[in-house]
Each structure stands twice: as structure tokens, then as C-alpha cells.
Amino acid sequence: MIRLENVTKYYPSALGKQYIFDNVSFDIPSGHNIAILGSNGAGKSTLFRILAGSEYPNKGRIVTDLHLSWPVALTTGIHGQMTGAENARFIGMINGVADLDTYVNRVRQFAELGPKFDLPVGTYSSGMKPRLAFACSIGIDFDVYLIDEVTSVGDAKFRNKARKALTQKSKTANVIMVSHEMDELRHFCDSAIVLHKGQLTFYNDLEQGIAQYQAL
């Protein structure tokens, strides 16, 4: 379980504080693959970043004993001047991977970047970077994967591969996912959290959540 305790989060702006969450307490149940639904700017990515510990709420805290991934978005933590292999190694080191060489090799195989894997990421095309980012995260065993739109990029072949890998993972781990493509969500998730006006609502049935979200 991931528990949000009295979480308040705002961003300062020229128009004063823009509240994303105001004193929200919420339990995200374990054992579900959850889709996060909400309109643009509802705070989906912010929620992700707070859950992952990339950002901190202004008040309140997140309590969990689960091992969460970083928010795997398009190019999180990938450095343009380092090669794909070096980036993978760096991410492995930070996350405490025991056998770095094996890990880098697994990323190499999964990302299928060919010789480009040993070239600086700055030379990659826009579809190749997310492949690397996704391969890096799927190569590590987490309890919960936080996936932000990544599976919807790349060519058809890679999307298939990513789907398979993530489906495989979701047997032993859970996925929390942000995507605007409902097919994508239907494929991975069984339940939903709808984010609206700073309030979170959990729906045990994904379809119910989607219906609710589309009615907003």
C-alpha cells in the first residue's frame, strides 16, 4: 500500500500559489495495476513524481514499504553526452544493481539500439531515447513501476516488445500508469484512479473509472 498523508502540493506562480493537492489523504491499494486518469493539468505527473520521491509535497508525506521505480517518462535521467551503455550503467549504479555488466547487457538487448547503444544519446532519434529509458527501468526488479506514456512511443515492433515485457512483469509486480490512450490502459490495468480538482477516487473496475473520467 502507498499512503498519502495530508499531502499539500502547490507551485508558486505569478498568479499566486497554484494548488495541485490541498490536504489530501489517500490509500493506493496494492495488488492492482492502476491507471491514473485525469484531464491535462490535473496533476497526474505531479502525483507520479511525489510518489516516486522525485519531488516532495509542501506539507504531508508519502508512506510505503514498496520498492517503487522512478517515474519512467520519455528521457528521465538520460544524459545526452553519455552513451547508452554509460547511461544504463549510471542508472544501475544509483539503484544498487548488484551485477552491473549483466544489467547493461540486458538493457542492450532489450533496447535494440544496435551499435548506437555505444554512441552518445545526443545522437539518438526522438523515438530511440524512450526505448533506452524504458529498457533501463524494465531491467530492474521493482515492486511497482510508474510508467508515464512511455509505452505509447517507438515503432510498432518495440511497442509490442514493451507490452510483452510489461505484461510479464505485471504478474510479479504492479504497474501504475499514465496514458491518454485507453487501449493502452485497458491492456495493462484492472483498476483506475480518477484525478479531478485535486481529489483522488479509486475505482476497482477500470471500465467504471474510464466511464467516470469521460463523463467529466
Next chain:
Amino acid sequence: MTTIIKRNNWAIWRDVIFALFVREIRTSFNDRLGLAWAVVNPLVFIFALSYMRGRMSGGETHTIPTFEFMMYGMLLIQLFLDVLMNSSNAIKKNKALFAFRQVQPISSIIATGAFYFVVKLAVYLLVLVIMYFLGMEFRIDDPFFIIINAVALWLIATSLGLIFAIAQCYVPEISKIQSVLTRPLFFISAVFFSMQDIPPEYWHYLDWNPILHAIELSRHAAYNTYSNEAVSEFYLFGSALVFTFFALSVYQISWKQAISR
């Protein structure tokens, strides 16, 4: 599958700082000049300055060879300025990496600071080697004390860098003020003059500056004949301690919000 080592906090810190340090090595010298630039740049300055000063006062400056006189001034001020500039940019530069919860801003400051310390230490040793092969005579009477001086100066630079880096997260314009503030340091820190060039009644205009203390003390440590009358090690170490304490306090209360904006 991938085994994750269960690490305690210290081990995570160590791994992260090491990973950032390696990353720093990999990305800092990425242009064609690469690492050579880090050595050539201060060398050119040292030669130019000691040539000018040498014309004025001959081969020796207050009992120490002019070249070494300039070397300590130049390397230490560059150590200070490089560490300050790069560590104060470290949080902004590594912002994307804080997505990994293991990476905290202070790790990136420490890794950056440590990297530039190592670079300057390597340049120092290299200059000594070059002097040896050129047949120039040099003495280092108290090598231990030189290292301690450099570490104290490094602590001050890193602490200031940390404070500026945090401040920049809240007020980005701080970086402009910082460059205005640091520019005069080169001219008032006894880089190319000695306190002995200045009458004692004017010392109080300059001796508030711990960088000046570090430079003059290092010259004294290399050549015991060089006077350290105007400076005090107590002041240098005291400043290092105060700056470190202050910077860590500022960091402790503000780092989470600083990266959450």
C-alpha cells in the same frame, strides 16, 4: 533477474556520489581540447604572471621563486573559483537526476566539488613534475599543511557553492549577482601580490578574505622563509568551519522544497 542490493543510507550515498563523480569525469572534458585544457589554462596564466612579476622583482619574490609564488596564488584562486562556480550550478545542471529518489542535491554538489578538487590537485602535481624536468629548484617544507590549506579553502568554496545553488532554485537571478561578486576575488586575494608588498596599516582592508589567508599560508608552508605575519591559520580554519556549518543548515531546512519547485 536483476538483484538489487539492500543498502543502508551510507552505502546509497557512497554509490550515488561515485556514480555522479564518474559522470562528471565523462561529461566535463568532452570537447576536443579535453583534459589538456584543465592543465594548459592555469599554466599559461602562471607563466604570464610570473614573467610580468619577474621583470619587476627578479627571479625571487619575498624569498620564494616568482614562478612558485604565482603558482600557489593561481592554483588556489582557480580551485576556489572553479569549485564555487561548478558546485553552484550543480543542482540546476543535475535537476533531471533528482527524479531518482536516491540522488539528493548535496550528492551532486559533493561529487562536483570533489571532481574539481582532484583536477586541481593533478594540475599541481603535474606542474611540480614539469618544474622537476625543467631543472627548476623547488622546496616544499610542509606538504601536509599545503593539503590542509587547500581542503579548508575547498570547504569554503563548496559551502558557498551549496548556498548559491539552493538560492538559485528560488531566485534564478542570483547567478548574475554571484558572477559580479566573485569577479573581484581574483584581484584582492593576493594572487599576484603579497601582503608584504602592502604596508601593515592597510592590511585590514584585505585580511578579511579567507582565500588570501589560504594562499599566503600555502606559500609559507612551501618556503618557511616566506613571512606569514599578516595571516592566520586559525582564521582560515575557523571560516571553513563557519561556512560549512551555515551551508549545511541552509541545506537541511530547504533542500526538499528547493528541488520541488
